[in-house]
Amino acid sequence: MTAVRISGNLPPNIDCTKAPIAFGRRAVPKVNEELQNPELITRQRALMSLCDLVHDPEIALEAMRLGCLESLKRLLRDVDSTVRMKTTEVFYRLATHNVGRVAFLKSDVILPLSQLFDEPVDVCRKNMHMAIEMMSEFPGGAVGLVEAGLIPRLVFKLTSELEEIQELILDTLHFCLCVDASEALASEAVSVLKEKLSHRSARIRNKAARALMDLSLGVQVCNLKHTLPSVPLEGKNKLCEEEVIPILVTLLGDPSPEVAASAAGALMSATVTTPGKYAALNADALPPLLGLVRSPQTNVCLNAVKAITVLAEAPEGRKELLKHLDLLEDLRGHDSEVTRRAAETAMRVITWKP
């Protein structure tokens, strides 16, 4: 009979799906070499270990310094779908670090990633979209995406993709549209987004309304240099033409508060032009907006007040709103400073006489 002897060390964590990670400084270079190995199983195992390694930002930085991005870019075109899936996941993890995003821009990763738009395997596409969405969340990345001409393709894909991926695309579009709205307008984004406004998922409706708001605000930023935000009328006119405003007004009554906030935001930017104002007033926008003003969430409240302010420019709106001045009086004591200012502006506009 053997004696039971338990060792003090923990048993080694041997996961046969991952390549063993070398010690210390050799870890990343070895993984990089294994990535270029012609044997499929070696590459897959190396990718799995790389995926775990890049959670750590220091290792991510080292990996990019050693040129892992080149081998990863090559692996994006690999025939095996597991390899592609893991590669896109590594890209996503790298994109969550800021150094990763900057390195992406420098080594021009966006174009090879965007070639995977038509990828048959769903997981790969989802990871790729997550990576692109991460890229778009900071201004340099958004500019890079716009310059790579991805906006029309994203808008086109919006119609035909799965729901989760649609959410990711809408997020990406939101950030890209904050940079440049004209390309999206050219590619018929308004009609596509109008369809999404009546989607059954609340999140998609929310994001679609947010994207419409960005479209109609239409700030144009070229090369990270902020130009004066003139009033870009194309977005707003497009919204009026496509008769999106009545749909937005119906969305104001949506049960989810996020959707209502985004719809109010879209309305407030679209109604700056006179035809927009009259379209909104014809669609009876004022009662739901007044209801939203009482909402506890700052977001909803603020957007609603702003929309009311814009609508109060029109004489009919002013007449109607003179009866509801007390609501805005209550808002004067709100916590958020922005809301207070907005309420004061609204009251000023309503009580203005020519």
Added chain:
Amino acid sequence: MTSILQPQKEATGTYTFSSRPRALQNRNKYRDPVAEQNEEQAQYGNIMYDRRVVRGNTYAQNILPISAQTDPIEIQRMQEARRRAVARKRAKEQLRPRTPEPVEGRKHIDVQTELYLEELSDRIEESDVQCQTDAFLDRPATPLFIPAKTGKDVATQILEGELFDFDIEVNPILEVLTGKTIEQALLEVMEEEELASLRAQQRAFEELRNAELVEVQRLEEQERRHREEKEHRMKQQREVLRLEKESAKKIAARAFAQHYLADLLPSVYSSLQDNGYFYDSVERDVETEFMPWLMTEVEKTLDKRVFGRTMLDMLIREVVKQRLDIFEKMEQTKHASK
């Protein structure tokens, strides 16, 4: 069959065999299942009672001809003899009285009808057995060759709890497994939380930014509208002024024209009247027709008077002339008469 006899004859060298002579064994009538296994204890037969050995006189034996091939005539004769024998036999058979054929489904069998039954010991119990191979049966796989066991069998048994204690041993392994998994999960959750908090911050900023942007745009729009309105009003005002000026000019021009043309009408009337555009039709009629007629009549009358005067003048002249002539004549006559 192994030969028990030692090859002593070969040692002398007189004979060479292609196959060694061996004693033939007597074949039993019945196959003995036991005997097959132990072939060494076979029985040897007696050559005297072996049916295969030729017996009898050797001087009148029917020996086989040397050549294997028989003469064709011989063959024919043999065949004919055979045919004749067969025919004779058949004839004989037909003459013999026979028992009738068995009915369908039955078979004739001999039965002992004597007084004392004999035990038929030479009759073997028969039973028909048939065997038929299945069509297209594959050859079954050869069974595994398991060599015969050699050596001693020894057994041992590990009772529960002797080798190791599972619960204690599995602990560290479980710790590692769950630890790594949870670590990974925690990492991912932390990352997601980090991202979520970043996004929340971003959203707050965006709200502010959007609000400000809308405010700016609204104000701009307002400004633009006001400006446009102002311009519009100014334009209107200018228009009004212009219209006023124009109307003043028009009034002045009209007054002047009126004044200028005030005289026009009477003068026109008068000139027309002067030119005879207004006339009394009777007067005109009188003038146009009556007067010329009157004038012609007057002329005629005057002509007549002139004519009359002329006639009178002529008359007077004639008279005067005649008188003158007469006077002249008188004068002449007077002269002549002096």
